Amino acid sequence: MMDDRLDATFSSLADPTRRAILARLAQGEATVNELAEPFAMSLPAISRHLKVLERAGLISRGREAQWRPCRLEAAPLKDIANWVEHYRRFWDASFDRMADYLKELQTAKPKGGPDDRKN
Amino acid sequence: MMDDRLDATFSSLADPTRRAILARLAQGEATVNELAEPFAMSLPAISRHLKVLERAGLISRGREAQWRPCRLEAAPLKDIANWVEHYRRFWDASFDRMADYLKELQTAKPKGGPDDRKN
DNA sequence: TTGTTAATTAACTTATTTGCTAAATACGAC
DNA sequence: GTCGTATTTAGCAAATAAGTTAATTAACAA
DSSP states (O other), X not given: OOHHXXXXXXXXXXXXXXXXXXXXXXTXXXXXXXXXXXXXXXXXXXXXHHHXXXXXXXXXXXXXXXXXXXXXXXXXXXHHHHHHHTTTHHHHSOGGXXXXXXXXXXXXXXXXXXXXXXX | OOHHHHHHHHHHHTSHHHHHHHHHHTTOOBOHHHHHTTSSSOXXXXXXXXXXXXHTXXXXXXXXXXXXXXXXXXXXXXHHHHHHHTTTHHHHXXXXXXXXXXXXXXXXXXXXXXXXXXX
């Protein structure tokens, strides 16, 4: 199972500071100091958050002189998206349309017919 | 912000036992004993996992005689799906196609033109 | 009342997380 | 080499999390 990876990803994302760091990195690479700047938190604390994100595979780090530029790695986020997608039917539509949705999932691939989705 | 709710949801989902419980509940309501049955874990431990899920709004509980049937509440999962969707562009397509994707997002609604996606 | 089943709470242990400050490391400039 | 900047590591404290067993509450049955 890649259960462990889901564990690490979810628990990494459970911290608002780390989510904010990811949001910042979505706009491009950044150094540790740049990432730390918005937070009322010591640099070592940020450094540890980055280590958590790195161990979860959510960021990677380069080396440029004395800087360690961080960049977003989204593969684990894709796992999250895939996981949560299994539950979409519980919020996406009325219960009546659930069967339709399941059927659509099963038949959409082979045919690829007219795209009549509402959203 | 509903940041706190994201915190609670992500941290609830960071445990494989709790994710398994949700998967079970996706098939329908279940009692605490039914939920505990697959796990090599004491009942109080399961009871606490359920409390975590309940406080995160991921399950709700009824009362039928001495049973407390649990059922899935997917609203927080929708928040997760919305959150992760912001990062889709980082895994969904090559970097070159990212701009196209963003443009598609902005223009898809008004026009609804020909659907020329590859997948 | 007594007994049985379902579930929670209490009390405790252990491990992890998160923050801090101070010290250490890495690198480039001089 | 020394200085200054960037970042990490060490050591500590407080809080949280996750499991255990034993005791308790709640509802039904006899």
